[in-house]
Amino acid sequence: xxxxxxxxxxxxxxxxxxxxxxxxxxxxxxxxxxxxxxxxxxxxxxxxxxxxxxxxxxxxxxxxxxxxxxxxxxxxxxxxxxxxxxxxxxxxxxxxxxxxxxxxxxxxxxxxxxxxxxxxxxxxxxxxxxxxxxxxxxx
Numbered sequence: 057x058x059x060x061x062x063x064x065x066x067x068x069x070x071x072x073x074x075x076x077x078x079x080x081x082x083x084x085x086x087x088x089x090x091x092x093x094x095x096x097x098x099x100x101x102x103x104x105x106x107x108x109x110x111x112x113x114x115x116x117x118x119x120x121x122x123x124x125x126x127x128x129x130x131x132x133x134x135x136x137x138x139x140x141x142x143x144x145x146x147x148x149x150x151x152x153x154x155x156x157x158x159x160x161x162x163x164x165x166x167x168x169x170x171x172x173x174x175x176x177x178x179x180x181x182x183x184x185x186x187x188x189x190x191x192x193x194x195x
């Protein structure tokens with residue numbers, strides 16, 4: 057690719073703040089380093105991926121508010137994690153994390169286990185258990 061052909065999409069998600077390094081050829085055929093702030097297909101794909109993540113977070117938030125899931129599910133989705141990842145960070149088993157995503161089991165967790173989950177998400181236990189905050193649509 058020629059130096060002047062390196063894509064520069066002004067509508068990218070990073071608003072031009074993050075550039076990627078590409079190698080292109082100059083007029084003499086030598087390789088040169090060229091920064092690119094993105095290109096349209098990449099921007100579209102990234103926006104679609106973030107839309108999916110945001111939809112999953114919103115679905116989890118609604119489930120918590122409706123009493124169908126515990127706040128743990130919301131924080132897992134918000135941090136783009138899986139139950140297996142959370143289990144590894146919290147030093148527990150994946151099936152237990154899945155159980156703790158249900159209000160019945162979450163409400164019976166010990167303070168120590170809640171602290172492990174809160175530490176995993178780098179939040180306080182109060183934030184982890186605060187459903188009222190989720191009702192206010194705090195994303």
